[in-house]
Amino acid sequence: MAIKRGVSLYSYQQTQFFKQLDWKGQIREVREGLGTDGIEIINQQLIPHYPFPSEEFLYDFRSYMARYDMNAVTMDVYLDVHQFRDHVMTHGEAAEHLKNDIRLAAKMGFKNVRTLVLVPIDVIEACIPTAEKYDVRIGKEIHAPWPIKPGHFVQPKKGMAAGINFRAVDEMIELRERTGSKYVGLVPDFGIFQYRPSEVAIAYVKRHAKNPDAVDWILENAPSYGHDDLIDAVDEKFPGHGIPINQIDRMALHKPCCAAEDILDVLPYIVSIHGKFYNMTEIPGKPGCYEDKCIDYETPMKYLRENGFDGYINSEFEGQRDQQDLGEDFLVDEVEQVRRHHEMLKRLSGEV
């Protein structure tokens, strides 16, 4: 038993956008380019006419996966609470939405759905019978800046971070223990081990800030401020800086929201893992070996390896969006980035 490698086709979003590889080409790349079988998808990226795909598409998908002997690991599903524009979706409606995604995942052969961290716990609970009936596990994502251990985190009130429920992981574990259902689990994202902003993200935000000095100031001073205080301080020191809150948040990241060993606390509940990364570069002095200089893979993977984790880590490349404002000549090669990521995964999982 060993750690398995897969790819979230999220990684090929730009390649798909420019119609260089469709979903079939992407699956073929995972088999032939990476020599592995794990497939994760974004429902609304891959499925035509979501949430009502044709029978022909469903058959075609399963057939194509079979042809290349692939494993449909996880389908990533969403919660757009403004779908019905005259009211905020109720939790009951949100549960119906998730149940439909579970049925769709089953029809495509997926073993798991990944729900977002902001999906309320009662919505998950309402879907357990459906998950059991269709044999599809529900894995809630553990996504930065959500911690595995809440500790003394202060609840932010500004930006996306205002939606944070620091007890999200505990709630899922409690639900699993209380119901005894193995269909309740977690999908940790390696972004929880990110310890600084990626160089590609810093470059993007600097290009778009009215005053790039504000970015340098954030990078230097973020450790001394709380979340909301930092936003106020930037506004005060650099009036009209033009940096959206979400981008300030990205620049303010200066320590991982989880310690590497925290992964052991959730090991029994892991459905699959997101191998988030932004920019794989060659390790100096090690030709052909790659790393992402802002995320610790080595330590958490050591813990996973030593403790017998035998599920999938699915590559999730997210560096493309920070390089799409420069024009065609500067677009990053997603296929190459994922190949480099798999060099690292193979090496750190002991496969080679």
Add this chain to the structure above:
Amino acid sequence: MFDQFLIRKDSLKNDYADGKAVGFRFAVRIADYRGCFLSLHNGYYISVDGEEYPREKQTFEINGKAPRTYEELKWCAWEHWDYDDEGIVHVKKEGGLAPGMHRVGLQQSILAQYGYMPWDEEWVKHPPVPGSGEGAGKTETICYFDLMLQEDACCCGAAAEKGGEA
């Protein structure tokens, strides 16, 4: 996301009715890595050569259907704008655009979210006005495009397009 690629470069054309230019149009892609329910599409911030064209002057054409207003799209909760597909934005402007280059500013507003947020009720009552960055999804800046107005082969005479794909 897709900052430089949200508008197809060769897609800026005038719209004609009864042989007269009544506006202009261009082809767009979604500024996200996933498609969306059409009901979430909340219009665009659009400026051309410095002049703004609010949502009320815009219609959106997708899925082989005639252009629809954002009030109409609001109720299309079960229809999807697929990630792979191009939509056409139509903008009313008497006489259309003059021949030549135009500088188009664009910000797309799609009320896509990752679950419940503190501003949800407010967005039901008062959806964000495109251009503020609020509700702008994955591309919060206004992107600028220098586009050449394309000649439409069938712009003259009774065979004028009614705003559909050529």
